[in-house]
Amino acid sequence: MKKLVFLPLLFIIGVFLMVGSQSTYAGNAGKSSSGFSQNDIRLIANAVFGESRGEPYVGQIAVAAVILNRLEDKRFPNTVSGVIFQPGAFTAVADGQIYLTPNAKAKKAVMDAIDGTDPTGGCSYYFNPQTATSKWIWSRPQVKKIGKHIFCR
Amino acid sequence: MYRKISAFLFPVTLLALVATGIWGYYESQDKDSILIKAENQYQRAFHELNDHMDQLDAEMGKSLAINSAKQTTTSMTNVWRLTYAAQNDIGQLPMTLMPFHKAEEFLSDLGTFSYKIGVRDLHVNPMSANEWKSLQSLYNHQKEIRSNLHQLQSKVLDKNLRWMDVELALASEDKKMDNTIIDGFHKVNKMVEQYPEADWGPTVNNLKVRQKEKYSHLKGKTITPEEAKREVSRLLNRPTTKNMSVVLNKKGDYQTYSVRYPLKSGDVYTDVTRIGGKVVWMIDERAVGKRKLNYEQAEAGARRFLTRLGYPNMSVISYNQTDNVLSLNYVHREDEVLVYPQALTVKVALDNGNIVGMHAAEYVFNFHETVKGKPKLSQAAAQKFVSPRLKIQKGNLAYIYGEDGNEALCYEFLGTINKEQYRVFINAQNGNEEFIEKITKADISQV
Incomplete structure (x- = not known):
């Protein structure tokens, strides 16, 4: 009986220790610090899932990276929600797919992007050439293609 | 027989028709009301943009006549606040696909310019003649942008133009639609494009040059x-x-x-x-499986990996863990100085210790950076510049990009206030507090 009480206690202490010791994310002072709140991360994961759930993993990181690049870009809003909900910025926002529940892969892609991986090499735009309606987007300098998306400056 | 059926069906069909009509009427009412709500949001953002540009105009005009440090600080921080507000308004309009970028960049740069002057100790370092000249030419540009937006605002009000139509026109690129709004913004953007590059002062310029040179x-x-x-x-x-x-x-x-x-x-x-x-x-x-390694084993693996690549002398500055992948953030160490611009991240799978990710852009592009200069202050002397409220855990030398975009040799102090962790960088030459960072704990497991 004593053992039974002791075990969950150990478990709880263990969890506390783990939470306390892991997860100290600190951006380095060389680049702008990236302290995102949990809900920011969830919001980005929703956008990534809604926009690119059919894409390869690296393509999902790329979409997350574009959102992060827009935060740094003078031409775009300065907050995660500002960038994501900017009218006309993302089709998944326009058609409500952003409200789907993201899977583990999309969340992991967001964390990889926040950790600093940017497969796009600093792009602020992407589009799907099959469905893009804007002619203007074609005039942007294209950097690379990942999955179905073309990423551009 | 036929009469009987029709006698029965006629009223039923009639009823169904009326019901559909009523249903359709309410549906269209609902749709209209939603459309109007969306339109109102756009109208509000657009008119507020004009409002903020008016206030910006008044503030910038005023700032040219100010002589005292105190008033300059007030005025410049107001300019900064208003540029931010205007940028925010633009972000709420459906303009992602509309080339308004030059004007947005202008506002952003104006914000940085005024912020830097506004927060500076103007008693020690007053506004220079050059800065005043920049301010004046920026004011003229701002005036021109504002007057163009004003004309557009009048047209929107005169002709009762709808932003919802703009959205449609942008999506379909239909040339037949009334493009007054789109053309108006184009015109402003073209205008800003033709402005000669302003003298933004060292901060903005440094960052621009760094971006280009990188x-x-x-x-x-x-x-x-x-x-x-x-x-x-x-x-x-x-x-x-x-x-x-x-x-x-x-x-x-x-x-x-x-x-x-x-x-x-x-x-x-x-x-x-x-x-x-x-x-x-x-x-x-x-996909990474169940965790088998502890932190020390994983870190040792990452270190072996870096040695094999030929990246020696790396120090862990922080780490985090998501789904049994440990991300280790390293910076290069040069004679006990942590060179922050040379940073890289290694991801170790905690099931078998394999490296499953790396990103080294900053390390690769900033590799030319070498530590210049020797510290003038001792660590103990530098520590006197740190807030006495910070409980210091450790200190070391570090090389960072300061807030003005220049390299700075600093003492880095890691400390806590009320269980929150901070990094404070004190310039090793003059004791300036160069950079402070609160270490954010993103508890990723709960996302």
């Missing part, structure tokens, strides 16, 4: 696609380059090869610079 420091020979593959096989410790596919990315700030390596467990993706053949990032999409 990629020109890559040294080494131009590699072939085959060599890029070999570089990846070396990184992954694989004997062959079989099955790898490679694509050259010509456009972009720097040319890279994207190498894809399909494995049974999932694909591995990498980018290798064309000049010098450096791996900028690598991602292995393999």
Whole structure:
């Protein structure tokens, strides 16, 4: 009986220790610090899932990276929600797919992007050439293609 | 018989028709009300943009006549606040696909310019003649932008123009629609494009130059696609380059090869610079299994990996863990100085210790940076400049980009206030508090 009480206690202490010791994310002072709140991360994961759930993993990181690049870009809003909900910025926002529940892969892609991986090499735009309606987007300098998306400056 | 059926069906059909009509009426009412709500949001943002530009105009005009430090500070911080508000308004309009970028950049730069003056100790370092001249020419540009937006605002009000139509026109690129709004914004953007580059002062300029120069420091020979593959096989410790596919990315700030390596467990993706053949990032999409390694074992593995790559003298500055992958953030160490611009991240899978990710862009592009100068202050002397409220855990020398975009040799102090952790950078020459960072704990497991 004593053992039974002791075990969950150990478990709880263990969890506390783990939470306390892991997860100290600190951006380095060389680049702008990236302290995102949990809900920011969830919001980005929703956008990534809604926009690119059919894409390869690296393509999902790329979409997350574009959102992060827009935060740094003078031409775009300065907050995660500002960038994501900017009218006309993302089709998944326009058609409500952003409200789907993201899977583990999309969340992991967001964390990889926040950790600093940017497969796009600093792009602020992407589009799907099959469905893009804007002619203007074609005039942007294209950097690379990942999955179905073309990423551009 | 037929009469009987029709006698029965006629009223039923009639009823159904009326019901559909009523239903349709309410549906269309609902739709209209939603459309009006959306339109109102756009109208509000647009008119507020004009409002903020008016206030900005008044504030900038006033600032030219100010002589005292105190008033300059008030005025400049107001300019900064108003540029931010105006940018915010623009962000709420459906203009993502409308070229208004130059004007947005202008507002952003104006914000940085005024912020830097506004927060400066103007008693010690008053506004220079050059800054006043810049301010004056920026004011003239701002005036011109504002008057154009005003004309557009009048047209919107005169002709009762709808932003919802703009959205439709942008989406369909229909030339027949009334494009007054789009044309108006185009005109402003064109105008700003033609302004000569303003003298934004050292801060904005430094950052611009740094951005441009960043990629020109890559040294080494131009590699072939085959060599890029070999570089990846070396990184992954694989004997062959079989099955790898490679694509050259010509456009972009720097040319890279994207190498894809399909494995049974999932694909591995990498980018290798064309000049010098450096791996900028690598991602292995393999699903990581149950945790078997502890932090020390994983960190030792990452260190071996870095040594094998030929990246010695790296120090862990922070780490985090998501789904049994440990991300370790390293910076380069040069004679006990942590060189922050030379940073890279290594991801270790905690099931078998394999490296499943790396990103080293900052390390690769800032490799030319070497520590310049010697500290004038001792660590104890520098520590006197740190807030006495901070409980200091450790201190060391560090090389960072200060807030003005220049390199600065600093003492770095790690400390806590009320269980929150902070990094404070004190300039080792003059004791300036260069940079302070609160270490954010993102509890990723709960996302």
